[in-house]
Amino acid sequence: MSELDRNAKRSRLSAPSLRRREFIVLGAGALLGARSAEAETPPPPSGRRGQVIVGLSQEPTVFNPLMPGIEVDESVWMNVFNALWNPDPEGNLIPELAAEVPTVENGGISDGGLAWKVRLREGVVWHDGEPFTAEDVKFSLELINSPGFRARTRQGHSLVRDIVVKGPHEISWRMEKAYSPYLALLANTFIVPKHILGKASDPNTAAFNNAPVGTGPFRWSERVAGDHISFVANERYFLPGPYLEKAVFKYIPDLTALYAQFRTGQVDLTIGQGIPANFYEEAVKLPGRKVVANPSGNLEIIMPNLELPALSEKAVRQALYHAINKQAIIDVIYYGLHRPTESFAPKESWAYNPNLPPHSYDIAKANKLLDDAGWKRGARGIRQKNGVPLEFALSTTTGTAIREQCQQLLMQDWQQIGASMKINNMPAAVIWGEFYVRSKFQALLVGTAFRTVTDPDPATRFSSESIPVKGGSGGNYMQYVNPEVDRLLAAGQTSFDRQERTKIYHRLQEIVRDELPILPIFQYAPVEGYKEGLVGFRPNINARQNTWNMSKWYWAR
């Protein structure tokens, strides 16, 4: 869920933050096709040349990749560090520090998913010249579970037992239970050097955290806090590239200012939240710039609190859904950039179910649904049932101008079916605090994702065991409870068979589409831009930021 704009101001004009999460499959296929110029582009240079300045609307500040950070921090991690494997735009896991991705077929995963064995790549060295070994992997996994360390998440990692280093380049462990999303979680677990962090008295405050040493394509060079971070090419990188001599991440906190600097050429790329939708038309006409809307795995949804009497009834949610003028929202407010969706899974996912009933904007049908369910119009035209008025507040982060427009459209539409919605926006730090995690909201308008890193498993969002306010652990903040969903989620996690899992997740999407514990509006496709002449930029819906392949970028001569 990428909604958190650390500072509301920053996202003022944003199509709310767009997070690029892993996921599988196809992807940017269409877009890549459109830019099939790849064939004509010049070959990469033999040496390392030039630099690139990437404009970011948030400032990366967390450089230990195992500690709590947000997506923009990952743009640093994925260039300084490596994970065992990494998803490409098509959703295949490509081995990086591992020699191959373990599967049931190649014997890497056995004993019904309980025994894992990973062979590591040989000849990899850390930026300081020390060799990378299985000890580093063991250290990283153990650090995550060590009691004093402020690890970002122990999801999946807490199931790991008996890590054994079988040789300098082979490691194995056992899982407490079969958990297929762990492959995806490991793709987001960057390996840190034991020979440095292992010596730190407190890894939470180690000097390493401000001067990271990794195995990745770029070496940490310098950081001017509040302004930029620069990197230099890792001459000893174990994969092809990098072709650039230097890379700079420039922090420009305001999306309008970021766009202005992209326009004037002070930054070479603008990625992440990218170019505000209202500048899209102007931006595509800029000479010397390429501007593309790249689908992300994030969805814009309305998240109702299912414990609120007015929203607990399925018929009400269906009526509200029918009264949303999705096309107007997408066309008018978002300039037609995003694609309407019925599912919680991105269209590019292998688990996506394309056969869900399509949404129709139908006020009459919405009114009939409510009439049939016994909601009668009362004072001021607001419906009531058993003394419960059809009233609720819709909240989002303050200062997101585009979302505020969306709220005002919804307000007018819902008025027509006798539902009274009030806008109750709050600063980011307030809304994502107790208000969110303790389910104190009535309804939220958020951009978020429903999966586990690159895996389609949405258990933390839909399982009845994931409701924090009811003692669970997870992110089921709408408090959705459905025994069949729980069963499907459990079955999906223990299976390593993609066909079987696909069936499970298709059924899950049908149920969610029918019961509407979330009201999906659209799947984001944020607008990113780069200077003509930059070769190798390739959007990846499965990476958090499109700096994922910066090692392959270069300037055409």
Add this chain to the structure above:
Amino acid sequence: MTSPVGAIDGPPAKPALTSRWDSPALRRFRRHRLAVFGAVTILVLTLACIVGPFLLPFTDTFIDIRQRFAPPLSGAHVLGTDQLGRDMLARLLMAGRISLAVGFAAMAISMVIGVCVGLVAGYYGGAIGAVLMRFVDAMLCFPSIFLLLAVSAFIHPGVETIILLIAFTAWMEVARIVEAQIKALRERDFAVAAEALGASDARVMIRELLPNAIAPIVVAATLNVAHAILAESYISFLGYGIQPPTPSWGNMLDNAQGYLTSAPWLAMLPGAMITLAVTSFNFIGDGLRDALDPRTDAR
């Protein structure tokens, strides 16, 4: 945000203004052409904002997507429409209600707090006065926008909370002015006499001392309205302002930033309204300062 309130040096004690219409103060004010201009502008603006919305064919919240970004003077909408096709004139006037109301309400609250603290601190002096004034000093150590932001990042933004927020960060100057005035006045004969006659503390403070300190208070009040209107726009700019669908000049200006090149009137109009209103209040304040300061005649 800058109101040179601190620049006011208090006039010597004199009887409360009694004969209103031919007082020398009023004559001086009327001679101050800019101040008259300000007063007239504010009067017209206030009337327009109160009456105007009733006379218009559009309401400020009516969304008409097909009519978005209509430029001013191009059709049914005199001042054009905004990004959702809402009538700009209706929104400007409704926003004026909110912004002016925020200005006046925040001023009123800040004046009440400031005057009370100043009165008590100035009258009693000693430990109470010291404690109160040290608190005032401490609050003044925060640059006002830091304080505004620190608090606004945490509150739930609404018209009432924004008013309280601005008032909460704007009363200290007033307290200082009043305290200084009262401290000087309470040694005067008429105050000492009133006390000797057995008047209660409250009576001496409110009936005897306060009327004599009214001049700088009135000036500070005027400037505080200007300050509050500006402060509202700053809070909106930084993303913590009054929430939609309620329009205010500040949030209209804030929301217009993305359309500065494509639909400049969205930003120009509220920007001009803020500047006009704030300038007018500053003019009035300036005029009042001259008018209420008898030394102006001597010069």
Add this chain to the structure above:
Amino acid sequence: MGSFLARRVGQAGVLLLIVSIIGFSILHLAPGGPLSQFAATGDMTQEDLDRVARQMGLDRPLPVQYAEWLWRLLQGDWGVSYRDKQPVLRVIGSHLGATLELMLSSTLLAMMIGCWIGVLGAIRRYSVFDTLATVGAMIALSIPTFWFGLVVIYVFSVGLGWLPAGNRYTIGDGSWSDRLHHLIGPCIVLALVSTAVWSRYMRSSMLDVINHDYIRTARSKGIPERRILFQHAVRNALLPMITIAGLHLPTLLSGALVTETVFTWPGMGRLFLDSIGYRDYPTVMGILMFTAMLVLLGSLLADLLYGVADPRIRTA
């Protein structure tokens, strides 16, 4: 002199204590916290969030947290930034230069122009120039700074292409001319309000001086008017400006915050905004304490300098 200084420093200590209590209360009593943003990302489960909060000591009672913070501060430890993972003083230090550069340059500009306008306005009181200057100053004080900044960017950067749209320097360049080029826009925007303030104060100060006896005496002695004005009057009128400079500091910091935001200037203002949004308690407290100290120092220096410049004050 020594006792005066000691008393002022003692007062400042008390004030800073109050400032810290106010600041700490506002920050910590507010809903949300430094971990909210991670809740929003969905990567961290509730279990993870609770664990990290415990590891960071955020679950302890507020008075305990305050006492610990204060105790460390008294020993010179300002804490470690949650957001930056670096000592707060170093974080502030790395942003201070940019803000000082902006504040000093704009103050210098505003002082020169403002004083000049003020003096001329006072000499030719009620002239067309004076009226225009008065009206201009009033309007300058009434324009929202951010709005003026945006207009400057759109006219001079996007429209005419004369100035950069923001930033302190071009990455990889950073020469003096490049820095100066970047400084022009924000400097003018920030100087606008200050110029108005300075011109108003200078005008009234100058008027006060002109009406003084010694100027009248000088006039009656037949000293040329120019010499009277520029050798005696202006010099004396500038004296109170020293105080103004000290007292004007908080306003200037406020203006700098907004200007920095508009011009993506990597200074204290931006740091403050980011830290507030992040709920980076140690950094926000650090900035509040630091600015409070600056403000107190400013007024103290103003008093001291004024005393040095005008010996009559010392007896008072």
